[in-house]
Amino acid sequence: MPYFEGWKRDVQLRDLSEQQGLIISCQRCGFNRKATKGSLCASPERELMTIEDVEVDCICMTTGCLGKVKISMHGRHTAP
Numbered sequence: 001m002p003y004f005e006g007w008k009r010d011v012q013l014r015d016l017s018e019q020q021g022l023i024i025s026c027q028r029c030g031f032n033r034k035a036t037k038g039s040l041c042a043s044p045e046r047e048l049m050t051i052e053d054v055e056v057d058c059i060c061m062t063t064g065c066l067g068k069v070k071i072s073m074h075g076r077h078t079a080p
């Protein structure tokens with residue numbers, strides 16, 4: 001994992017503000033979708049997951065793709 005991806009291991013979903021935009025991009029088909037903390041927190045336990053964990057847990061929502069996704073911050077970047 002590249003150094004600049006390291007913040008994903010340190011940041012939990014609960015650390016993000018409700019307004020923080022996230023981009024979930026598929027590594028397979030390239031489809032991007034916007035997300036927020038709220039849309040990713042399907043259950044309270046998810047708040048304790050790191051961004052890295054959520055990345056592993058998420059799959060592309062495009063029909064039939066189910067590819068791996070990458071999560072990035074939209075707008076202001078949280079310092080690692």
Ligand SMILES: [Zn+2]
Pocket residue numbers: 026027028029030031060061062065066067
């Ligand atoms: Zn996809």
